Amino acid sequence: QVQLIESGGGLVQAGGSLRLSCAASGRTFTFYPMGWFRQVGGKEREFVAGISWSGGSTNYADSVKGRFTISRDNAKNTVYLQMNSLKPEDTAVYSCASSKNSYRLGLTGAEYDYWGQGTQVTVSS
Numbered sequence: 001q002v003q004l005i006e007s008g009g010g011l012v013q014a015g016g017s018l019r020l021s022c023a024a025s026g027r028t029f030t031f032y033p034m035g036w037f038r039q040v041g042g043k044e045r046e047f048v049a050g051i052s053w054s055g056g057s058t059n060y061a062d063s064v065k066g067r068f069t070i071s072r073d074n075a076k077n078t079v080y081l082q083m084n085s086l087k088p089e090d091t092a093v094y095s096c097a098s099s100k101n102s103y104r105l106g107l108t109g110a111e112y113d114y115w116g117q118g119t120q121v122t123v124s125s
Helices: none
Strands: 003-005 010-013 018-024 033-041 045-053 058-060 067-074 076-081 093-101 112-115 118-125
Touching: 003 093, 018 033, 018 093, 018 118, 033 067, 033 076, 045 067, 045 076, 045 093, 058 067, 076 093
Parallel strands: 010 118
Antiparallel strands: 003 018, 018 076, 033 045, 033 093, 045 058, 067 076, 093 112, 093 118
């Protein structure tokens, strides 16, 4: 059974930091790019950041560049999202996902096939 379990969400003041973790099991996630997405209410899910299987390549949404950092520890099957200088507009449910393809760092949800349940991040002004 494939599982992705996020943790680390919570309530933080604007300007603060949080680190999200995504623990993977049931699949050799080491071989696959991983991504973080976020969603607010009924709005479309938004790509936040992605990382290649080796960690050598990363990609970020323009809205989080310079503030968020994605990383992974393949020995622990865990992906992280360090979020600094948080803004109220970062408030969302954040989910991690595993790519369908081992060779492509996708930017859309359609390119990922396994998802976590999500963790709420709330940034107060």
